Amino acid sequence: MHIKKIRPARAADLAQVVAIDAAITGMRKARYWTGVRRRYRDFLVAEADGKVQGYIVGEVRDWEFGSPPVGWVFGIGVRPGARLDGVGAALLAALCAAFRKRGVAAVRTLLPRDNALVLAFFRSQGMMAAPVIPLEKALD
Amino acid sequence: MSAAEIAAKYEVSTHHLAKVLNKLARAGLLRAARGAGGGYRLAGNAKRVTLMDVIALFEDIGTPRRRDAPPEKLALDQVLEEIDETARATFRSITLDTLRKLVARAER
Numbered sequence: 001m002h003i004k005k006i007r008p009a010r011a012a013d014l015a016q017v018v019a020i021d022a023a024i025t026g027m028r029k030a031r032y033w034t035g036v037r038r039r040y041r042d043f044l045v046a047e048a049d050g051k052v053q054g055y056i057v058g059e060v061r062d063w064e065f066g067s068p069p070v071g072w073v074f075g076i077g078v079r080p081g082a083r084l085d086g087v088g089a090a091l092l093a094a095l096c097a098a099f100r101k102r103g104v105a106a107v108r109t110l111l112p113r114d115n116a117l118v119l120a121f122f123r124s125q126g127m128m129a130a131p132v133i134p135l136e137k138a139l140d
Numbered sequence: 141m142s143a144a145e146i147a148a149k150y151e152v153s154t155h156h157l158a159k160v161l162n163k164l165a166r167a168g169l170l171r172a173a174r175g176a177g178g179g180y181r182l183a184g185n186a187k188r189v190t191l192m193d194v195i196a197l198f199e200d201i202g203t204p205r206r207r208d209a210p211p212e213k214l215a216l217d218q219v220l221e222e223i224d225e226t227a228r229a230t231f232r233s234i235t236l237d238t239l240r241k242l243v244a245r246a247e248r
Contacts, residue, residue, distance in 0.1 A: 084187060113225060119233035120190065126241070129230070 002048060003087060006094040009043040009055060016052040017045065020077045040074070044094055046087045054078035056091040060102050065132060071099030073109040076118065088121055110134060142179040160198075167197050182236065191239065192231035201228055 009017065014033050022028045036057055037043055046054045058073045073095065078087045096107055108130050111119050143161055147154040161180055164170040171183040182189070195201065203220040206213060234242075 113229040116190070116229075116232040119229065120187075120235050120238070123233045123238045124187065124235060124241070126245075 003053070003090050004047045004049075006044050006046050006090055009037055009045045011037065013045050013052050013055075017055045017077075020052070020055065020079050021075075023080055024077050042095055042098055044091055044098075046078075046091050048082070048087070051079075053082040054087040054091055056088075056095050058095050058099070058107075060099060060104050067108075067132070069102075069104050071096065071102075071104045071107040073107060073122075076121075089125060092122075092125055108132075145179070163197055164194070167193075169194065169197075186237040186240070187235055189236050190232050191234045191236075192228060195231055201231070 014030070014037065018028055018030050018033050021033070040057050040059050042056075042058045042060075044056050045052045054077055056073065056076045058071055060069055060071050061067075062069045073092070076088055076091060078091075092107075099107055107127070109122060109127070111122070113119075143154060143157055146152075146161075147157045161170060161172075165172050165180070165183075169182065169184055169189060170180045172178070172180055184193075202224050203217055205221075206217055209217070
Protein backbone atom coordinates (compact mmCIF):
# COMPACT_ATOMS: atom_id res chain seq x y z
CA MET A 1 0.00 0.00 0.00
CA HIS A 2 1.28 3.45 -0.92
CA ILE A 3 0.37 6.23 1.51
CA LYS A 4 -0.86 9.07 -0.68
CA LYS A 5 -0.56 11.71 1.96
CA ILE A 6 -0.74 12.65 5.61
CA ARG A 7 -3.03 15.65 6.06
CA PRO A 8 -5.23 17.36 8.64
CA ALA A 9 -8.50 15.52 9.27
CA ARG A 10 -11.54 16.97 7.50
CA ALA A 11 -15.17 16.76 8.59
CA ALA A 12 -15.75 14.31 5.72
CA ASP A 13 -13.12 11.93 7.22
CA LEU A 14 -14.86 11.56 10.56
CA ALA A 15 -17.12 8.65 9.58
CA GLN A 16 -14.04 6.64 8.56
CA VAL A 17 -12.13 7.65 11.70
CA VAL A 18 -15.11 6.57 13.84
CA ALA A 19 -15.22 3.25 11.96
CA ILE A 20 -11.47 2.60 12.45
CA ASP A 21 -11.70 3.44 16.15
CA ALA A 22 -14.79 1.22 16.50
CA ALA A 23 -13.02 -1.67 14.75
CA ILE A 24 -10.22 -1.40 17.34
CA THR A 25 -12.13 -0.58 20.52
CA GLY A 26 -15.58 -2.00 19.77
CA MET A 27 -17.18 1.38 20.57
CA ARG A 28 -18.60 3.94 18.13
CA LYS A 29 -17.91 7.45 19.45
CA ALA A 30 -19.14 9.83 16.73
CA ARG A 31 -19.73 12.83 19.03
CA TYR A 32 -16.35 12.37 20.69
CA TRP A 33 -14.53 12.46 17.33
CA THR A 34 -16.45 15.55 16.19
CA GLY A 35 -15.27 17.22 19.42
CA VAL A 36 -11.69 16.05 18.87
CA ARG A 37 -11.61 17.72 15.46
CA ARG A 38 -12.92 20.95 16.96
CA ARG A 39 -10.54 20.94 19.95
CA TYR A 40 -7.23 19.69 18.65
CA ARG A 41 -5.08 21.34 16.03
CA ASP A 42 -3.00 18.22 15.47
CA PHE A 43 -5.52 15.68 14.20
CA LEU A 44 -4.02 14.02 11.13
CA VAL A 45 -5.14 11.22 8.85
CA ALA A 46 -3.21 8.96 6.45
CA GLU A 47 -4.85 8.54 3.06
CA ALA A 48 -4.20 5.63 0.68
CA ASP A 49 -6.23 3.85 -1.98
CA GLY A 50 -8.89 6.57 -1.69
CA LYS A 51 -9.55 5.81 1.98
CA VAL A 52 -8.48 6.98 5.41
CA GLN A 53 -6.15 4.23 6.63
CA GLY A 54 -5.30 5.70 10.01
CA TYR A 55 -5.38 8.74 12.26
CA ILE A 56 -3.35 10.38 15.01
CA VAL A 57 -4.31 13.09 17.52
CA GLY A 58 -1.98 15.13 19.67
CA GLU A 59 -1.15 18.52 21.11
CA VAL A 60 1.71 20.46 22.64
CA ARG A 61 1.04 20.93 26.34
CA ASP A 62 2.96 23.50 28.38
CA TRP A 63 3.93 22.88 31.99
CA GLU A 64 1.20 20.39 32.76
CA PHE A 65 2.12 17.79 35.38
CA GLY A 66 5.21 19.93 36.04
CA SER A 67 6.70 19.12 32.62
CA PRO A 68 8.34 21.61 30.27
CA PRO A 69 6.44 21.92 26.94
CA VAL A 70 6.15 18.47 25.38
CA GLY A 71 4.19 17.02 22.47
CA TRP A 72 1.49 14.57 23.57
CA VAL A 73 0.01 11.82 21.43
CA PHE A 74 -3.54 11.27 22.68
CA GLY A 75 -4.54 8.56 20.25
CA ILE A 76 -3.50 6.65 17.16
CA GLY A 77 -5.43 4.11 15.12
CA VAL A 78 -4.73 2.17 11.92
CA ARG A 79 -7.18 -0.01 9.99
CA PRO A 80 -6.47 -3.58 11.10
CA GLY A 81 -5.96 -4.61 7.43
CA ALA A 82 -3.42 -1.82 6.84
CA ARG A 83 -1.07 -2.68 9.70
CA LEU A 84 2.65 -3.44 9.35
CA ASP A 85 2.63 -1.17 6.29
CA GLY A 86 4.17 1.94 7.80
CA VAL A 87 0.91 3.89 8.26
CA GLY A 88 1.34 4.40 12.00
CA ALA A 89 5.02 5.28 11.60
CA ALA A 90 4.19 7.86 8.90
CA LEU A 91 1.46 9.42 11.08
CA LEU A 92 3.74 9.62 14.11
CA ALA A 93 6.59 11.08 12.02
CA ALA A 94 4.25 13.79 10.66
CA LEU A 95 3.00 14.66 14.14
CA CYS A 96 6.56 14.80 15.50
CA ALA A 97 7.54 17.11 12.62
CA ALA A 98 4.66 19.43 13.59
CA PHE A 99 5.75 19.34 17.24
CA ARG A 100 9.36 20.12 16.28
CA LYS A 101 8.22 23.20 14.35
CA ARG A 102 6.63 24.42 17.56
CA GLY A 103 9.94 24.07 19.37
CA VAL A 104 9.31 21.06 21.61
CA ALA A 105 12.09 18.55 22.15
CA ALA A 106 10.14 15.45 23.17
CA VAL A 107 6.99 13.51 22.41
CA ARG A 108 5.07 11.58 25.03
CA THR A 109 2.04 9.31 25.24
CA LEU A 110 0.10 7.33 27.83
CA LEU A 111 -1.38 3.87 27.34
CA PRO A 112 -3.01 1.12 29.37
CA ARG A 113 -0.35 -1.36 30.51
CA ASP A 114 -2.19 -4.22 28.82
CA ASN A 115 -2.31 -2.56 25.39
CA ALA A 116 0.74 -4.53 24.24
CA LEU A 117 0.17 -3.97 20.51
CA VAL A 118 0.17 -0.16 20.60
CA LEU A 119 2.86 -0.05 23.31
CA ALA A 120 5.03 -2.21 21.02
CA PHE A 121 4.34 0.19 18.14
CA PHE A 122 5.53 3.23 20.10
CA ARG A 123 8.56 1.28 21.33
CA SER A 124 9.39 0.38 17.72
CA GLN A 125 9.45 4.11 16.98
CA GLY A 126 12.14 4.69 19.59
CA MET A 127 9.97 5.68 22.56
CA MET A 128 11.11 4.62 26.02
CA ALA A 129 9.48 4.97 29.46
CA ALA A 130 8.89 8.63 30.31
CA PRO A 131 10.29 10.08 33.54
CA VAL A 132 6.79 10.23 35.04
CA ILE A 133 4.63 7.79 36.98
CA PRO A 134 0.85 7.89 36.50
CA LEU A 135 -1.11 7.27 39.69
CA GLU A 136 -4.78 6.72 40.44
CA LYS A 137 -7.18 5.48 43.09
CA ALA A 138 -10.73 4.28 43.00
CA LEU A 139 -13.23 6.83 44.34
CA ASP A 140 -15.51 5.14 46.84
CA MET B 141 24.22 -18.63 13.14
CA SER B 142 25.55 -21.92 14.51
CA ALA B 143 25.29 -22.88 18.19
CA ALA B 144 29.12 -22.88 18.44
CA GLU B 145 29.29 -19.33 17.04
CA ILE B 146 26.65 -18.11 19.48
CA ALA B 147 28.41 -19.80 22.43
CA ALA B 148 31.75 -18.23 21.46
CA LYS B 149 30.25 -14.76 20.91
CA TYR B 150 28.48 -14.63 24.28
CA GLU B 151 31.01 -16.74 26.21
CA VAL B 152 28.50 -19.32 27.43
CA SER B 153 28.86 -23.08 27.63
CA THR B 154 27.73 -24.94 24.51
CA HIS B 155 25.99 -27.49 26.73
CA HIS B 156 23.82 -24.87 28.44
CA LEU B 157 23.23 -23.02 25.17
CA ALA B 158 22.01 -26.23 23.51
CA LYS B 159 19.32 -26.56 26.17
CA VAL B 160 18.26 -22.93 25.70
CA LEU B 161 18.15 -23.19 21.90
CA ASN B 162 16.23 -26.44 22.12
CA LYS B 163 13.60 -24.82 24.34
CA LEU B 164 13.28 -21.82 21.99
CA ALA B 165 12.95 -24.16 18.99
CA ARG B 166 10.31 -26.29 20.75
CA ALA B 167 8.34 -23.11 21.51
CA GLY B 168 8.41 -22.25 17.80
CA LEU B 169 10.59 -19.16 18.19
CA LEU B 170 13.65 -20.63 16.45
CA ARG B 171 14.08 -22.87 13.44
CA ALA B 172 17.07 -25.19 13.29
CA ALA B 173 18.70 -25.92 9.95
CA ARG B 174 21.02 -28.93 9.72
CA GLY B 175 24.08 -29.47 7.57
CA ALA B 176 26.76 -27.16 6.22
CA GLY B 177 25.75 -23.53 6.65
CA GLY B 178 23.11 -24.68 9.11
CA GLY B 179 22.34 -23.09 12.43
CA TYR B 180 19.48 -21.27 14.06
CA ARG B 181 17.11 -18.71 12.57
CA LEU B 182 14.23 -16.79 14.05
CA ALA B 183 11.02 -18.60 13.13
CA GLY B 184 8.47 -15.94 14.13
CA ASN B 185 7.82 -12.37 13.05
CA ALA B 186 10.45 -10.16 14.74
CA LYS B 187 7.89 -7.33 14.85
CA ARG B 188 5.50 -9.47 16.88
CA VAL B 189 7.68 -11.69 19.12
CA THR B 190 8.36 -9.84 22.37
CA LEU B 191 10.94 -10.18 25.12
CA MET B 192 8.11 -11.46 27.33
CA ASP B 193 7.52 -14.37 24.91
CA VAL B 194 11.16 -15.39 25.41
CA ILE B 195 11.47 -14.68 29.14
CA ALA B 196 8.22 -16.51 29.96
CA LEU B 197 9.77 -19.73 28.66
CA PHE B 198 12.48 -19.60 31.29
CA GLU B 199 11.06 -17.84 34.32
CA ASP B 200 7.95 -16.58 35.99
CA ILE B 201 7.87 -12.85 36.61
CA GLY B 202 5.45 -12.39 39.41
CA THR B 203 4.96 -12.29 43.13
CA PRO B 204 2.95 -15.26 44.40
CA ARG B 205 -0.22 -13.88 45.98
CA ARG B 206 -0.42 -14.86 49.64
CA ARG B 207 -3.88 -14.97 51.17
CA ASP B 208 -3.26 -15.99 54.76
CA ALA B 209 -0.39 -13.72 55.67
CA PRO B 210 0.09 -10.87 58.13
CA PRO B 211 -1.13 -7.49 56.82
CA GLU B 212 2.41 -6.12 56.46
CA LYS B 213 3.31 -9.04 54.15
CA LEU B 214 0.12 -8.56 52.12
CA ALA B 215 0.92 -4.84 51.79
CA LEU B 216 4.45 -5.63 50.63
CA ASP B 217 3.05 -8.15 48.10
CA GLN B 218 0.90 -5.35 46.69
CA VAL B 219 3.94 -3.12 46.17
CA LEU B 220 5.97 -5.96 44.61
CA GLU B 221 3.07 -6.84 42.32
CA GLU B 222 3.02 -3.24 41.04
CA ILE B 223 6.73 -3.52 40.20
CA ASP B 224 6.24 -6.93 38.52
CA GLU B 225 3.29 -5.67 36.48
CA THR B 226 5.38 -2.76 35.21
CA ALA B 227 8.21 -5.17 34.33
CA ARG B 228 5.82 -7.48 32.47
CA ALA B 229 4.29 -4.55 30.54
CA THR B 230 7.79 -3.39 29.56
CA PHE B 231 8.89 -6.83 28.37
CA ARG B 232 5.60 -7.30 26.48
CA SER B 233 6.14 -4.02 24.63
CA ILE B 234 9.70 -4.66 23.39
CA THR B 235 9.70 -6.79 20.24
CA LEU B 236 12.84 -8.49 18.93
CA ASP B 237 12.84 -5.96 16.07
CA THR B 238 12.77 -3.07 18.56
CA LEU B 239 15.58 -4.69 20.53
CA ARG B 240 17.60 -4.93 17.31
CA LYS B 241 17.07 -1.18 16.79
CA LEU B 242 18.17 -0.46 20.38
CA VAL B 243 21.33 -2.52 19.81
CA ALA B 244 22.06 -0.59 16.59
CA ARG B 245 21.56 2.70 18.45
CA ALA B 246 23.89 1.57 21.26
CA GLU B 247 26.57 0.64 18.70
CA ARG B 248 26.65 4.19 17.26
